[in-house]
Amino acid sequence: MLLGFAAELAASPVLPDGVTLRRVSAEEDLRRIADHQTAVWGFDCSWVADLLIGQVAAAPDRISILVAEADRRFVCTAWSGYEPGTEFVALLGGTTVPEWRGRGIYRAMIAARAQEAVERGFRLLHVDASPDSAPILRRCGFHQITTSTHFHWTPPQ
Template identity: 75%
Template sequence: MGLRPAERVADFLTMVDIDALLATYDSQMRMPPGAVPTGMTYEHDGPVLRVVGGHTGRVRAPRDVGVSGEALDRLIVRQVDYFQARGEGVEWKVRGHDLPADLPERLVAAGFVAQDESAVLIGFADEVAAEPVLPDGVALRRVSEAGDLRRIADHQTEVWGFDVSWVEGHLAAQVSADPEQITILAAEAGGRFVCTAWSIYHPGTDFVALLGGTTLPAWRGRGLYRAMIAARAREAVARGFRLLHVDASPDSAPILRRHGFHQITTATHYQRVKDGAGRG
């Protein structure tokens, strides 16, 4: 899905080359670079990459999968069968400009269900970096210990209203594989985590991915999400990374746009649960 004309005009007026940003994203952010998280493996099947060993199976692909029709159907079914044999579901991430254009329809025909669409936003780290401004009584700290990672998973589960306890193991696997490839931040007040977020640094690319930004409802509108953006952008600059990437929800996207992020495309996760499991 492309940008609306008004969005294209707005970015033209600020002299941002959206097509160049999209090309850089496609060349650098399609396959996960860097250390493989502990306990996980990456397996290639033709044009796609299977991410194995996480809380669910994942499939990542280039912009153009390079097959169509029945060959594409067979590729999709192979991924389903592979993860079903492991007793797992699978998620396939599709961007709005991916090819072939009927990939989403073929995923749905194979039993995948589209999740909510995200805006893929890119920001220039040196334009976003700033000293984080925190509300009174809030301390921001970097965390990596098991107890804190458990608290982050509990915090995110509370905010989202469904079980994301897997976040604890996911973050721990990233830290174990390479602690320099991830920064995990927690804003704390009164002994509670009120906002949490993390960054993944993609070695050999221009990108840092900003993930997990989640704030307790009672603390929203007080600048915590903006502080997390500023802090992570500042560290990205310090480490020599040029670009910030976010798959943003409808709640987060307006904040990010106000801070200079630009939409380049959309992203939708198509999920297929394991056989016999219900869909939420």
């Protein structure tokens, strides 16, 4: 788990030529995000569409979803979860296609989400980062505060 100060990380996103950043909430885009994540990770992430659709429907002010596109293709997707009454914003779902990695897109997504957090009055960003994302986040100014171990429990039949 990494923690960062939103004000220190907030900046105008710097994107490579041909890449645009936009906020999305339409069901079609949320399904495309799930397809994007499935393609990148190599396992079924179709559940992500239902999760995002449900969160947008239940509390649209508590989630902000961003996509970076090049030639109408999602090259990076990410979202932020806002918990009213706290200072924390969860940065979630950051996924970049392999051929677009190393060009600053993930970093731009961090900057854009930090900027929005500041605008909304939130002070802290937290990420349960993968081993791939953690070094990028540390270079951006995040601090590791703990580790987490993920388990998948399957009940006995």
